[in-house]
Amino acid sequence: MGITRRYVLRTGWKIGGGMLALLAGWTSWELLRPLTASGATGKIKLGSPANFTAGTATFVNQGRLWVANADGHLFALSQKCPHLGCRVPFCESSGQFECPCHGSVFNIAGEWITGPSPRGMDQHPLTVENDELVVDTSKKINGADHGSNKFPTDSKGPACAGKG
Amino acid sequence: MIDQEAASGEQIRDGLEPDVYPVAEGRWQRLKHTDAWRSMFRHPQLDTPRGRALQGFSNVFLHVYPVKVPRRVLRLRYSWRLGFIATVLFWILVVTGVYLMFFYTPSVTAAYGDMQQLRTGIGFGQLIRNVHRWSAHLMVLVVVLHLVRVFFAGAYKKPREFNWVIGIGLLAVTLGFSFTGYLLPWDQLSYWAVTVGTNLVNYVPIFGGILTDLLIGGPQIGQPTLQRFYALHVAVLPLLLALFLMVHIWRVRKDGFAVRRGAAGAFAEGANELVGSESAADATDATDATDEPAIPAATALALANGDRVRLLGVVDRESVTAEERLTDDTVFAWPHLIVRHVVVALGTIATVLALGVAFAAPLRDIANPNLTPEPAKAPWYFVGLQELLSHFDPLIAGIFVPAGVLLTLAFLPYFDKNPHTESKYRKVAISVFATILVIAVVLTVIGALFRGPGWKFVPPWQHSYLEM
Numbered sequence: 001m002g003i004t005r006r007y008v009l010r011t012g013w014k015i016g017g018g019m020l021a022l023l024a025g026w027t028s029w030e031l032l033r034p035l036t037a038s039g040a041t042g043k044i045k046l047g048s049p050a051n052f053t054a055g056t057a058t059f060v061n062q063g064r065l066w067v068a069n070a071d072g073h074l075f076a077l078s079q080k081c082p083h084l085g086c087r088v089p090f091c092e093s094s095g096q097f098e099c100p101c102h103g104s105v106f107n108i109a110g111e112w113i114t115g116p117s118p119r120g121m122d123q124h125p126l127t128v129e130n131d132e133l134v135v136d137t138s139k140k141i142n143g144a145d146h147g148s149n150k151f152p153t154d155s156k157g158p159a160c161a162g163k164g
Numbered sequence: 165m166i167d168q169e170a171a172s173g174e175q176i177r178d179g180l181e182p183d184v185y186p187v188a189e190g191r192w193q194r195l196k197h198t199d200a201w202r203s204m205f206r207h208p209q210l211d212t213p214r215g216r217a218l219q220g221f222s223n224v225f226l227h228v229y230p231v232k233v234p235r236r237v238l239r240l241r242y243s244w245r246l247g248f249i250a251t252v253l254f255w256i257l258v259v260t261g262v263y264l265m266f267f268y269t270p271s272v273t274a275a276y277g278d279m280q281q282l283r284t285g286i287g288f289g290q291l292i293r294n295v296h297r298w299s300a301h302l303m304v305l306v307v308v309l310h311l312v313r314v315f316f317a318g319a320y321k322k323p324r325e326f327n328w329v330i331g332i333g334l335l336a337v338t339l340g341f342s343f344t345g346y347l348l349p350w351d352q353l354s355y356w357a358v359t360v361g362t363n364l365v366n367y368v369p370i371f372g373g374i375l376t377d378l379l380i381g382g383p384q385i386g387q388p389t390l391q392r393f394y395a396l397h398v399a400v401l402p403l404l405l406a407l408f409l410m411v412h413i414w415r416v417r418k419d420g421f422a423v424r425r426g427a428a429g430a431f432a433e434g435a436n437e438l439v440g441s442e443s444a445a446d447a448t449d450a451t452d453a454t455d456e457p458a459i460p461a462a463t464a465l466a467l468a469n470g471d472r473v474r475l476l477g478v479v480d481r482e483s484v485t486a487e488e489r490l491t492d493d494t495v496f497a498w499p500h501l502i503v504r505h506v507v508v509a510l511g512t513i514a515t516v517l518a519l520g521v522a523f524a525a526p527l528r529d530i531a532n533p534n535l536t537p538e539p540a541k542a543p544w545y546f547v548g549l550q551e552l553l554s555h556f557d558p559l560i561a562g563i564f565v566p567a568g569v570l571l572t573l574a575f576l577p578y579f580d581k582n583p584h585t586e587s588k589y590r591k592v593a594i595s596v597f598a599t600i601l602v603i604a605v606v607l608t609v610i611g612a613l614f615r616g617p618g619w620k621f622v623p624p625w626q627h628s629y630l631e632m
Contacts, residue, residue, distance in 0.1 A: 029378075032378050032381070032392075033377060033378065034377050034380075034381045034382045034383075034388060059534075061534065064384075064533070064534065079534070080384075083363075083553075083558065084359070084360045084363040084364065084553065084558065084562075085359045085360065085362070085363035085366075085384075086356065086359065086360065086536040086540055087533070087534055087535065087536045088536075089535075089536075098618065099536075100536045100537070100538040100539065100540060100617065100618060101356075101360060101536060101539070101540045101619065102550070102553060102554045102619045103554065103618045103619040103620065115554075116553060116554050116555070116556075116557075116558070118557060118558065159618075
């Protein structure tokens with residue numbers, strides 16, 4: 001049974017159709033994929049490290065991140081909750097990050113304490129360049145896994161979330 | 165003389181030639197006798213069976229319906245008209261949506277202002293928005309109820325399996341509609357509900373990141389997201405829904421409109437007579453298409469004996485996708501069913517208008533990407549999922565559970581081989597479905613009514629955090 005003309009034509013149509021679908025998919029992806037230049041990316045200068053005193057968290061609007069000082073260790077924590085993307089505010093009274101959406105709580109170093117978040121708060125690398133603190137928002141480090149906390153998880157006072 | 169008049173009247177009523185028409189009286193009647201009118205409406209409104217059938221066949225809108233339907237279809241509790249109500253709500257959404265498009269700009273700098281302008285500066289703007297909002301909520305509810313009813317009636321079984329799948333597709337498109345529309349006001353409620361919703365997609369294994377990127381078009385919800393959601397909401401999803409709806413309604417007729425299904429399925433032994441003008445054509449086509457023996461044993465015997473059989477008697481029962489009913493138990497769809505549908509449509513319009521007048525669609529503060537409100541709730545139909553997410557890992561609660569339920573539902577007719585439709589023979593299926601339904605309702609009620617700031621338990625009699 002040799003290759004018939006009908007077989008060649010049918011196979012040709014299938015290959016042609018498949019290639020058209022691939023081209024349509026590629027074109028759509030190129031049209032719709034997000035442009036990398038949008039949003040907050042790149043390095044942001046934060047000033048002297050001494051500006052960030054122990055036990056405080058300072059919000060940096062340009063990078064949508066928190067710079068937190070946990071016992072002298074500085075962290076640049078993404079404001080976005082690893083759970084479902086809500087913005088996590090810092091609660092002065094408890095000294096913890098408390099997500100308003102589903103109740104995840106993180107300590108001042110961004111480590112997970114409780115709630116449905118799958119890990120601690122994501123971080124951006126911090127460096128000191130010419131005595132100035134610099135955060136690179138183009139790079140993201142996933143938050144620490146549950147149970148790997150290095151900093152205290154106790155609340156220093158009443159929580160903010162749940163007060164309405 | 166009387167007989168002559170009667171005969172003449174009968175001729176006129178059955179005849180279709182303009183010459184036999186009585187002399188037209190009045191402008192309206194004269195207009196209906198012009199060639200131009202007849203070019204648009206082929207057949208006049210003749211009150212005879214043939215006249216009604218011809219009207220139905222030659223009118224694209226009337227032809228959505230079969231010419232005749234079983235009498236029991238007229239009863240409200242037969243289907244509660246849920247599919248039809250959902251269709252009416254879709255058309256209300258199309259009309260009000262087009263009005264809203266005249267005043268809305270899909271831009272993060274303008275959208276919120278447009279919404280405020282709609283509330284205060286445009287006559288009936290608020291009402292149109294309210295009706296649009298309430299129709300959207302009701303459409304989700306009605307489509308879900310339609311699905312539940314079809315399940316309990318066992319109407320997803322052979323030969324309607326594929327139409328059930330299309331129905332699940334319609335449910336998904338309806339949810340997509342509602343979700344994409346949710347972002348458009350660009351207020352705190354919409355921004356954070358959509359933030360939670362789109363972050364769920366991130367948990368899809370392997371493709372989660374790509375899908376999220378495609379959906380929001382940037383590192384976070386912003387102008388590209390609003391533009392994408394707008395395009396999906398006003399162009400892509402309506403086309404998709406129209407396509408699915410077209411196939412869905414067409415299949416309702418072709419798969420057997422309102423078949424009374426016996427304990428052993430629609431095509432049980434001793435089935436009733438088959439009638440209907442389309443039935444013969446469908447059945448003949450189906451016979452051509454099948455490789456299986458087309459003549460059932462009983463019919464073959466009848467043929468061998470030289471007995472007379474009806475045309476459909478020689479068609480394989482399984483391949484007959486025709487209406488099956490007693491010959492004397494049918495009525496014309498026009499006007500019997502269509503008039504009832506008109507009443508239901510008017511009732512639906514009155515309901516959404518009343519809701520629109522009584523309850524205003526919410527508009528919170530302008531979207532603030534830095535400030536998540538407490539509590540940030542998803543739209544009510546996703547709030548059960550949000551409740552589930554507060555207890556389980558997002559991969560399980562956000563992806564596996566909903567995708568599992570949706571896929572199981574979609575392919576249910578293909579693995580539920582039980583031919584029975586009565587509940588007494590379907591105890592397992594009904595128990596499982598009812599359990600899932602109760603869980604979904606309980607989770608939705610808890611999430612919508614009993615959750616407050618920090619997702620803490622707050623009874624609604626203390627403070628209501630219900631978001632619509």
